[in-house]
Amino acid sequence: MTSRPTSPRAGAASSPSLLLRALRGEATPRRPAWVMRQAGRCLPEYRRLRERYSFEELRRDPQLAAEVTLLPLRRFRYDAAITFADIMSPIPALGIPFRFAPGPVIEQPLRDAAAIDALPDPDRLDDGAIAPEVLETQRLVRARLDDSNALLGFAGAPLTLAAYLVEGQGSRAGFPAIRALAHADPAAFGRLLGKLTRLVARYLVSQVRAGADAVQIFDSWAGLLAVDEWHRLVRPHLVDLLEELGRAGVVRILFVHDAPQLVPACVELPAEVLAVDWRFDLAELRRLRPHGAVQGNLDPAILLAGPEATFAATKALLARVPALGHIVNLGHGVLPQTPLESVDALLEAVHSEARDAA
Numbered sequence: 378m379t380s381r382p383t384s385p386r387a388g389a390a391s392s393p394s395l396l397l398r399a400l401r402g403e404a405t406p407r408r409p410a411w412v413m414r415q416a417g418r419c420l421p422e423y424r425r426l427r428e429r430y431s432f433e434e435l436r437r438d439p440q441l442a443a444e445v446t447l448l449p450l451r452r453f454r455y456d457a458a459i460t461f462a463d464i465m466s467p468i469p470a471l472g473i474p475f476r477f478a479p480g481p482v483i484e485q486p487l488r489d490a491a492a493i494d495a496l497p498d499p500d501r502l503d504d505g506a507i508a509p510e511v512l513e514t515q516r517l518v519r520a521r522l523d524d525s526n527a528l529l530g531f532a533g534a535p536l537t538l539a540a541y542l543v544e545g546q547g548s549r550a551g552f553p554a555i556r557a558l559a560h561a562d563p564a565a566f567g568r569l570l571g572k573l574t575r576l577v578a579r580y581l582v583s584q585v586r587a588g589a590d591a592v593q594i595f596d597s598w599a600g601l602l603a604v605d606e607w608h609r610l611v612r613p614h615l616v617d618l619l620e621e622l623g624r625a626g627v628v629r630i631l632f633v634h635d636a637p638q639l640v641p642a643c644v645e646l647p648a649e650v651l652a653v654d655w656r657f658d659l660a661e662l663r664r665l666r667p668h669g670a671v672q673g674n675l676d677p678a679i680l681l682a683g684p685e686a687t688f689a690a691t692k693a694l695l696a697r698v699p700a701l702g703h704i705v706n707l708g709h710g711v712l713p714q715t716p717l718e719s720v721d722a723l724l725e726a727v728h729s730e731a732r733d734a735a
């Protein structure tokens with residue numbers, strides 16, 4: 378049975394979403410599925426909206442952002458919506474100007490201790506100072522979403538945000554400016570990660586208050602530093618963030634991208650779900666992490682190979698990874714040129730597993 382966000386709320390008879398049940402470690406009639414970056418990118422409806430509005434206009438207007446958040450659920454049998462926003466959305470609260478071209482570009486990158494220490498203390502920001510448009514989007518979406526669909530909030534991990542703020546933009550060379558800062562001034566590097574940790578913690582707690590059922594922390598650039606530097610300079614901040622969210626009752630999905638060398642260490646971190654990219658064997662992750670849930674992890678490029686290849690690869694993933702505690706997803710964001718039939722094939726493989734078993 379498929380639930381559409383446009384259907385009336387099912388009220389007392391509704392069952393909590395498959396995703397939320399899987400997050401709590403409960404057995405579900407089938408595996409829940411959603412895909413990273415499902416809200417923009419490959420949808421023709423999104424591209425039509427982009428002919429009329431810039432990305433900035435879409436993400437700043439809660440009515441439009443709520444509409445974009447719901448678009449993928451109108452077309453596909455996903456089990457969750459992910460809020461249409463950007464990892465840069467909380468950054469204006471720190472007073473740092475940036476633009477999108479098409480990725481984030483920061484006019485004055487934070488290159489030294491003086492720039493880092495001039496940033497405000499996130500704990501002293503007013504309530505509502507951190508991305509109020511995102512919270513309003515979530516209130517609108519939650520009111521329109523069927524209870525059988527989960528609403529996910531998200532934020533960038535402290536290191537991933539710092540990578541953009543110090544480099545000034547995306548980097549094919551592995552963000553050398555932040556790696557240099559870690560050596561030039563490790564104390565300032567630590568103060569920057571500390572401030573971003575406070576910002577992200579407040580932001581994610583406020584998202585859950587606004588209606589998000591769980592949050593994903595995107596550590597898209599988790600693997601920039603050497604493993605011992607990560608343990609020394611980065612891990613303590615990630616632990617602070619996850620523990621604070623846990624104390625606030627926030628359900629946490631930690632996505633670690635392009636850092637297979639860190640995955641065994643991330644298994645120990647306090648999060649309900651650990652999500653990895655396609656480079657890491659998800660069955661191996663399941664063995665390393667027998668109790669928490671795991672999420673992933675088809676290579677998004679497989680979908681470019683077409684629906685048959687996608688169906689076969691999804692079936693192979695389901696055969697390798699036990700169903701209990703597996704949230705089906707890609708190993709990174711869905712690519713813009715993805716054929717829609719491939720998304721359908723992925724979801725058909727997930728839904729047919731339950732039908733075949735019944």
Ligand code: CP3
Binds near residue numbers: 463477481531595597
């Ligand atoms: O499902 C969704 O798309 C939800 C919303 C979402 C966006 N960005 C919208 C967006 C999410 C979850 C993000 C996360 C994000 N943004 C990450 C982490 C995830 C990852 O991919 O690793 C990162 C690193 C960014 C930074 C960013 N923003 C980049 C590199 C770009 C360039 C283009 C792109 O699509 O990647 C953006 C702009 C951006 N963010 C767009 C969208 C829909 C494209 C804007 C447009 O329509 O031109």
